Amino acid sequence: MDEITQLKNQEVNYIIADGGATFVSALIHHRLIDEFHFFINPVAIGKINIL
16 A cells, blocks of 8 residues: 555546455555546346347
8 A cells, every 4th residue: 555655645647546346445444545436337137138
C-alpha cells in the first residue's frame, strides 16, 4: 500500500485500480479510494428465445 500512497501524494489526475475483491477491500481499509466508478458487464446465461 505504500506505493499507492506515494502515487496519491503526487500531482496526478487519476489512478485507476482494477482488481478483485481482496485488492479493493485493502484499498478501502487503508482509505486510499476517493471515488468509485462501477461498471456492469451483462452476461447472458443459457438460451435466449426471441419471438
